[in-house]
Structures are given as C-alpha cells and as structure tokens.
Amino acid sequence: MMVLITYDVNTTDKEGQKRLRRVAKKCVDYGQRVQNSVFECLLEPAQFVLLKNELESIIDTDKDSLRYYMLGANWKRRVEHVGAKETYDPEGTMVL
Amino acid sequence: MMVLITYDVNTTDKEGQKRLRRVAKKCVDYGQRVQNSVFECLLEPAQFVLLKNELESIIDTDKDSLRYYMLGANWKRRVEHVGAKETYDPEGTMVL
Numbered sequence: 001m002m003v004l005i006t007y008d009v010n011t012t013d014k015e016g017q018k019r020l021r022r023v024a025k026k027c028v029d030y031g032q033r034v035q036n037s038v039f040e041c042l043l044e045p046a047q048f049v050l051l052k053n054e055l056e057s058i059i060d061t062d063k064d065s066l067r068y069y070m071l072g073a074n075w076k077r078r079v080e081h082v083g084a085k086e087t088y089d090p091e092g093t094m095v096l
Numbered sequence: 097m098m099v100l101i102t103y104d105v106n107t108t109d110k111e112g113q114k115r116l117r118r119v120a121k122k123c124v125d126y127g128q129r130v131q132n133s134v135f136e137c138l139l140e141p142a143q144f145v146l147l148k149n150e151l152e153s154i155i156d157t158d159k160d161s162l163r164y165y166m167l168g169a170n171w172k173r174r175v176e177h178v179g180a181k182e183t184y185d186p187e188g189t190m191v192l
Contacts, residue, residue: 004165006102008131008180035104035161037133056178065131065179069100069165078168082152083161084104 002075003048003068005039010063022058098171099144099164101135106159118154
C-alpha cells in the first residue's frame, strides 16, 4: 500500500536536529523523498507497522508530529506535482 | 473535495523566504494547517483551480515545488496523526 508520510520535527535545539536527521534517514530506507519532509512509501502492512514503530520511537511526541496518509490503490491518480524536481538528498541543503 | 497540499520552498535567499510566507498565507486562506508545510483544504473544484493558479504564480518553479494529493471522499479514514498537535500559526516558530 502507498503511504504518504509527512513530519514536523522541532529543530530549535540540537536534539531536535538529531531527531530530524534520524526520521529522514529512516524514511529514506523505506520510500521515496518527494519533498524535504514528505515521503511516499510503498509498504506491505507489516512493514508499515515496523516503520511506524521506528519513527514513533525517534520523535518527541510533545514537540514533533508525524502524519500518515493511506493513498490507496489508485494513488498515482491522486498525486500532482508542480515545480522543482523531487528532492532526494537527505543531508542536502534544507529546502522547506 | 479534500486536497492535501505540501510544499517545499527554497529559502536560501530573502526572495525565497518571501515566497514561503506568501505560499503559507495563501494556503491558510483555503484550509487547515496540519504541519508547517502541509495543509488540508476542503475545496470545491473551482476553488481548487483558483488556489492552484494563485500558488503557482507565487512559487519559483525552478527552486520550489508543490504537491497536491486528492484524498477523495473517505479522506478521514486515510489520515493518522501522531505526536504534537497540528500547527496553525503561519508566522510562528519554524517547525520542520
């Protein structure tokens, strides 16, 4: 199933910056980075459970958030992209 | 229809920072901010066309990107949120 994952990680301190890197790295392992904090991940249900557990163990739930959008079988028809190409470099220039 | 809008605006210069503010402000007019660069907008088809035109006139398509996800009628069942509450303040602390 296609799951869109978006996150906000509060990077006002070094711990937050570390969490942001860890969340991004984990998402890179499972899917395609389409924007800086937006990933599209084609996952088996068991993988999704695993990824959720991993991400939720990284974030600080008081400061950060994760959103999952189940895009369903027709996900390709649901997506439209405008502008610069997808960003793939997890450690590259911060593009918000 | 429910449209999820995500954006990356390159803020390495002042023009980019201005574009980011303008994109955020425009999205606030049409929907609910659920993360810093993620909005859920319940739109009539004509409104969606208008919003797209407005956003695409603001961004620099060489540097920035917009993605639209049509979440369909059952959008509430497609969304899962974990962690800190949705962010609503368009000018607040930058939360990535």
